[in-house]
Amino acid sequence: MTEGSQDVFTYLDEKEAGYLEELKGYLRIPSVSTDPEYKAEVLRCSEFLLGKLEAAGLAAEAIETDGNPLIYAEWTKAEGKPTVLFYGHYDVQPADPVEEWSSPPFEPTEEGDLLVCRGATDDKGQSFTHLKAVEALLETRGELPVNVKFLVEGEEEIGGHGIENFVIEDAGERLACDAVVVSDTSMFAPGQPALLYGLKGLAYMELKVTGPNRDLHSGTFGGAVANPGNALSQIIARLQDPKTGKILVPGFYDDVRPLESWEREEFAKLPFDEKAYRADLGVSELFGEEGYSTLERAWGRPTCDVNGIYGGYQGEGAKTVIPAWAGAKVSMRLVPDQDPGKIARLFSDYVQEIAPAGVEVEVSDLHGAEPVLIDIQGPIADAAMVAQEQTWGARPVRVREGGSIPIVATFAKVLNVPILLIGHGLPDDRLHAPNEKFNISQFYKGIRTIVRLLDEVGETA
Amino acid sequence: MTEGSQDVFTYLDEKEAGYLEELKGYLRIPSVSTDPEYKAEVLRCSEFLLGKLEAAGLAAEAIETDGNPLIYAEWTKAEGKPTVLFYGHYDVQPADPVEEWSSPPFEPTEEGDLLVCRGATDDKGQSFTHLKAVEALLETRGELPVNVKFLVEGEEEIGGHGIENFVIEDAGERLACDAVVVSDTSMFAPGQPALLYGLKGLAYMELKVTGPNRDLHSGTFGGAVANPGNALSQIIARLQDPKTGKILVPGFYDDVRPLESWEREEFAKLPFDEKAYRADLGVSELFGEEGYSTLERAWGRPTCDVNGIYGGYQGEGAKTVIPAWAGAKVSMRLVPDQDPGKIARLFSDYVQEIAPAGVEVEVSDLHGAEPVLIDIQGPIADAAMVAQEQTWGARPVRVREGGSIPIVATFAKVLNVPILLIGHGLPDDRLHAPNEKFNISQFYKGIRTIVRLLDEVGETA
Numbered sequence: 001m002t003e004g005s006q007d008v009f010t011y012l013d014e015k016e017a018g019y020l021e022e023l024k025g026y027l028r029i030p031s032v033s034t035d036p037e038y039k040a041e042v043l044r045c046s047e048f049l050l051g052k053l054e055a056a057g058l059a060a061e062a063i064e065t066d067g068n069p070l071i072y073a074e075w076t077k078a079e080g081k082p083t084v085l086f087y088g089h090y091d092v093q094p095a096d097p098v099e100e101w102s103s104p105p106f107e108p109t110e111e112g113d114l115l116v117c118r119g120a121t122d123d124k125g126q127s128f129t130h131l132k133a134v135e136a137l138l139e140t141r142g143e144l145p146v147n148v149k150f151l152v153e154g155e156e157e158i159g160g161h162g163i164e165n166f167v168i169e170d171a172g173e174r175l176a177c178d179a180v181v182v183s184d185t186s187m188f189a190p191g192q193p194a195l196l197y198g199l200k201g202l203a204y205m206e207l208k209v210t211g212p213n214r215d216l217h218s219g220t221f222g223g224a225v226a227n228p229g230n231a232l233s234q235i236i237a238r239l240q241d242p243k244t245g246k247i248l249v250p251g252f253y254d255d256v257r258p259l260e261s262w263e264r265e266e267f268a269k270l271p272f273d274e275k276a277y278r279a280d281l282g283v284s285e286l287f288g289e290e291g292y293s294t295l296e297r298a299w300g301r302p303t304c305d306v307n308g309i310y311g312g313y314q315g316e317g318a319k320t321v322i323p324a325w326a327g328a329k330v331s332m333r334l335v336p337d338q339d340p341g342k343i344a345r346l347f348s349d350y351v352q353e354i355a356p357a358g359v360e361v362e363v364s365d366l367h368g369a370e371p372v373l374i375d376i377q378g379p380i381a382d383a384a385m386v387a388q389e390q391t392w393g394a395r396p397v398r399v400r401e402g403g404s405i406p407i408v409a410t411f412a413k414v415l416n417v418p419i420l421l422i423g424h425g426l427p428d429d430r431l432h433a434p435n436e437k438f439n440i441s442q443f444y445k446g447i448r449t450i451v452r453l454l455d456e457v458g459e460t461a
Numbered sequence: 462m463t464e465g466s467q468d469v470f471t472y473l474d475e476k477e478a479g480y481l482e483e484l485k486g487y488l489r490i491p492s493v494s495t496d497p498e499y500k501a502e503v504l505r506c507s508e509f510l511l512g513k514l515e516a517a518g519l520a521a522e523a524i525e526t527d528g529n530p531l532i533y534a535e536w537t538k539a540e541g542k543p544t545v546l547f548y549g550h551y552d553v554q555p556a557d558p559v560e561e562w563s564s565p566p567f568e569p570t571e572e573g574d575l576l577v578c579r580g581a582t583d584d585k586g587q588s589f590t591h592l593k594a595v596e597a598l599l600e601t602r603g604e605l606p607v608n609v610k611f612l613v614e615g616e617e618e619i620g621g622h623g624i625e626n627f628v629i630e631d632a633g634e635r636l637a638c639d640a641v642v643v644s645d646t647s648m649f650a651p652g653q654p655a656l657l658y659g660l661k662g663l664a665y666m667e668l669k670v671t672g673p674n675r676d677l678h679s680g681t682f683g684g685a686v687a688n689p690g691n692a693l694s695q696i697i698a699r700l701q702d703p704k705t706g707k708i709l710v711p712g713f714y715d716d717v718r719p720l721e722s723w724e725r726e727e728f729a730k731l732p733f734d735e736k737a738y739r740a741d742l743g744v745s746e747l748f749g750e751e752g753y754s755t756l757e758r759a760w761g762r763p764t765c766d767v768n769g770i771y772g773g774y775q776g777e778g779a780k781t782v783i784p785a786w787a788g789a790k791v792s793m794r795l796v797p798d799q800d801p802g803k804i805a806r807l808f809s810d811y812v813q814e815i816a817p818a819g820v821e822v823e824v825s826d827l828h829g830a831e832p833v834l835i836d837i838q839g840p841i842a843d844a845a846m847v848a849q850e851q852t853w854g855a856r857p858v859r860v861r862e863g864g865s866i867p868i869v870a871t872f873a874k875v876l877n878v879p880i881l882l883i884g885h886g887l888p889d890d891r892l893h894a895p896n897e898k899f900n901i902s903q904f905y906k907g908i909r910t911i912v913r914l915l916d917e918v919g920e921t922a
Contacts, residue, residue: 229767306690
């Protein structure tokens with residue numbers, strides 16, 4: 001602490017309720033990047049963020065891309081000190097199915113300690129802790145213990161390439177740093193922080209099975225032509241063995257790096273309560289690839305899931321049609337060293353090979369992301385763990401995650417510095433689902449964790 | 462022809478364009494019975510029809526049921542003459558998918574000889590020929606060659622039981638007749654009329670596969686829980702063998718009456734142009750149960766088709782969820798002597814038996830219809846064939862149909878009279894599909910066929 005300045009934590013006690021109100025303003029902007037109808041809202045959201053960064057005392061600017069703008073900001077007056085690059089994203093997932101929300105999806109609603117809103121945790125709420133930690137330090141001390149840079153994108157949820165291109169082009173100069181900090185994941189459990197070192201990749205595909213050139217009467221034409229709905233189901237059914245949970249795409253497992261024995265041992269030691277997990281999800285039993293524990297499957301083994309399926313009549317009652325077409329969105333989560341492009345090709349080839357007679361199948365590669373494993377040795381990672389332990393009173397556990405943060409793989413390759421994946425969320429935050437929430441106490445403690453992190457990293461130089 | 466009266470066919474030459482305009486008024490009422498939102502339109506449609514029957518010179522009334530009203534009308538002044546009961550339905554299928562219509566689905570649009578509108582052929586246009594034939598005869602002769610009764614229902618497309626109950630209760634008195642005439646099917650080909658003697662039954666089921674209690678992030682939870690979209694596909698894939706086309710529900714074929722050799726011989730002689738059929742449907746190959754010709758499969762063998770499938774994200778782009786549930790509408794077309802109730806039970810039992818681990822499956826029986834084969838021997842059936850031949854210049858062929866007209870099975874059982882399934886439609890009428898049409902020339906000739914039919918049946922007494 002700089003002598004004579006107000007203590008930053010006392011300052012935060014006074015200010016945090018106001019920060020929460022500011023976050024609500026951020027959340028009210030429906031910055032849905034997957035739907036072109038929300039384009040104007042996405043842009044408005046980027047401007048809101050720009051204003052907040054400037055108000056915090058940073059030099060900020062919008063950087064145009066082919067898609068939604070990147071927001072860049074910096075404060076680099078801590079000469080001789082390390083530089084921390086904060087990454088986040090201001091776009092959010094769609095609110096569908098809207099009818100399953102208990103409050104309007106874009107109206108932040110407090111329910112006790114919970115703040116319910118699309119984007120509350122993923123990633124507006126979490127990344128807002130970076131901004132407010134820096135603001136609180138500048139307000140109380142007039143300076144920061146390290147240099148900071150912010151890079152916040154608006155296409156994380158659609159796998160846009162704007163940020164990737166920018167990182168690759170500007171890594172040498174503008175993005176030079178000693179560590180990247182990302183808060184877009186969750187703690188292992190309430191009170192148990194985690195340092196995340198592995199993320200899955202993604203190959204997201206769309207299938208369209210086309211039969212007759214129009215919907216047909218299922219009486220008149222039933223038995224005469226192949227039904228695209230039946231055919232689509234035949235294809236999807238052959239993607240995964242229903243007994244063993246193995247993915248049946250030939251070559252799918254060829255490049256999978258096996259879980260190391262230290263990982264399996266550490267995961268097995270984690271206080272994972274399968275009964276509570278099942279109860280939370282409301283399922284009577286879990287299911288996945290045989291031979292692996294639930295955590296191993298969710299974190300370290302590749303998967304294949306239907307994300308959406310559609311075709312024919314979906315209304316009330318009975319309509320007797322053979323649909324002209326049926327489609328599905330199917331995505332595979334990948335682990336090192338699987339390559340999303342190669343997996344997409346294997347998938348397409350396999351689907352064409354197993355396509356039933358009498359239908360045409362179109363396979364599109366909607367987007368991909370590379371899996372990543374991060375080296376978490378050294379003083380910077382140690383500093384992060386100290387900061388987390390100070391906030392939560394528990395040593396962080398080392399974990400992997402089933403989600404994908406595409407840019408992390410790029411950071412790892414291009415910047416060649418430690419990437420600190422410090423999530424303030426909780427496992428039940430319902431991200432991508434109705435009633436997404438962020439615990440308000442996690443928001444406040446998240447800000448404190450980042451303050452401590454900057455102080456600790458400052459000490460390493 | 463009664464001496465001194467105007468010739469009915471000359472009269473029709475003058476009046477038919479006006480009849481077409483009246484039909485358009487009937488079609489403009491969106492009497493969609495499957496969707497409760499259209500309830501008021503369905504009722505309005507029943508009143509429109511009642512008015513038209515009265516204007517034609519019949520005593521008409523609306524008969525209340527638990528659902529949509531039945532419209533009954535009669536003219537019974539031809540003492541000593543046979544009585545013909547006309548059946549039809551004034552309800553229609555939904556217009557979905559609305560965006561695939563080239564003109565508004567409930568605005569009758571002329572395209573050359575085609576009248577495009579939902580219900581144009583099924584069944585407003587076709588059953589309107591009955592009404593206009595009777596009207597033209599009464600206008601020109603002041604009397605009819607036979608007694609006529611009309612029974613027009615408003616729940617054919619949803620399998621409502623109102624008409625069935627009415628027929629069973631009132632068959633002895635009010636519905637007493639010597640023949641039933643139904644025009645809700647199609648000719649074999651342009652210029653080639655058909656007398657239909659077999660209809661399939663139906664068992665229409667709905668499946669709902671439920672997994673977790675909310676949509677989950679497919680990264681965080683992929684590999685941990687069973688995916689309802691994958692599970693639904695697994696179930697549907699096991700309903701039918703993709704190679705042989707056989708339905709795999711145990712016991713499904715137990716009660717199937719084999720096609721008789723005379724039927725297979727007659728069907729084989731029909732001028733069925735498979736190449737043109739494929740071209741019309743836009744498919745490169747046909748598909749169905751092995752060991753049977755296309756006509757045999759479509760007319761005389763039971764089938765199983767997905768009518769709709771749905772679950773998860775259906776919007777643009779990529780959303781990475783594991784859907785909480787996925788569902789499908791699946792219907793089976795049945796042949797004698799399959800029983801819809803028994804088939805529904807076999808289906809439910811089988812689906813529960815093959816349901817993958819980790820999901821719950823709910824199976825609902827949405828509705829059923831019995832298959833029927835009609836005896837087409839005797840003077841009344843001969844009269845119908847003469848009337849058709851006089852109009853079209855070709856002897857009708859004896860055919861079966863894959864569609865279901867549930868009430869026909871009831872008529873067959875309860876009334877014990879010949880049922881004449883005389884369709885004026887054509888095989889490419891797109892019933893139940895976007896851009897449903899009825900050829901205007903078929904409408905006009907359909908009226909003439911019914912006029913001749915009444916005259917011919919009058920001669921039998």
